[in-house]
Amino acid sequence: MMLAAPGQxxxxxxxxxxxxVSVMLEQALEYPINHGQGEEVFRLAPDLVLAGAFTSPYTVGLLRRLGVEVAQLPIVNTLDAIPENLREVGRLLGREAAAEAVIAQFEADLAALRVLRDHVPRAALHYANNYTSGENSLAHEILTAAGFTNIAAEAGLSGGGTLAMERLIMLMPDLVISGQSYPGASRSEEVLRHPAMEALRTRHASHALADAEWVCGTPAVLRAIARLAALHEGG
Structure with missing residues (x-):
């Protein structure tokens, strides 16, 4: 949606x-959706299908056997990989100039947010089921770009995984960043409202950020970095 020409x-x-989870919801509502089913996509007669690393292998294989070109984009785990993905999509769409313009703006905005700070607070990412993100994850890079250290890295966690609530509390972060609550009821989200976590939030700063700004490697991650940087400055 960022790079495609009208009608493309x-x-x-x-x-x-x-x-x-959508970072471009208003723009997305202007387009018809698909459910990632091979037969459904084939009926659209596309010249190119952009898929992800976790797209069903059956769907990808079926479309390719039917003669449809399918390009699979890798999962982005670093901020530096975002321009690489943008550049590749620009190449696939024949929109190289548009991609370079988006990349230049992204890199300039990121450089402006990545300022050196004397004080580096320790932050904890805390989601349902005590899930968190350590080093080698996009969330970790977002956190550190905003001037925080990630306590999951102190605990030796690489990538995504769980960090026991007891361990998190013993690490005593300066900031707890919780995932948003979703409609309905889920036992996995009860940990977000556990009395021990509530006490930690009362003693230290707490904030919830929209998951949409964190989950995908697009320039929208700048919003998450900017919000965190504002918390840093305010704290």
Missing amino acids: LISISRISHDPN
């Missing part, structure tokens, strides 16, 4: 219409 994009994933 004919369908997008149903996930893009989910307000909990």
Whole structure:
């Protein structure tokens, strides 16, 4: 949606219409969605299908056997990889100049947010089921770019995983960043409201950030960095 020329994009994933995870919801509502099914996508007669690393191998294989070009983009785990993905999508769409313009703006904005700070608070990412993100993850890079250290790294966690609540509390972070609560009820989210976590939040700063700004490697991560940087300055 950032790079395609008018009329070039004919369908997008149903996930893009989910307000909990879509970073371009208003723009996405202008496009018809698909559910990632091979037969469904084939009927659209596309010249190119952009898929992800976790797209169903059956769907990818079926489309390729039917003669449809499918390009699979890798999962982005670093801020430096975002321009690489943008550049590749620009090449696939024949929109290299548009991609370079987006990349230049992204790199300039990121450099402006990555200022050196004398004080580096310790922060904890805390989600449902005590899930967190350590080193070698996009969330970790977002956190450190905003001037925080990640306590999951102190605990030796690499990538995503769980950090026991008792361990998190013993590490005593300066800031607890919780995931957003979703509609409905889920036992996995009860840890976000556990009395021990509530006490930790009362003693230290706490904030919830929208998951949409964290989950995908696009320039939208700048919003998450900017919000965290504002918390840093305010704290």
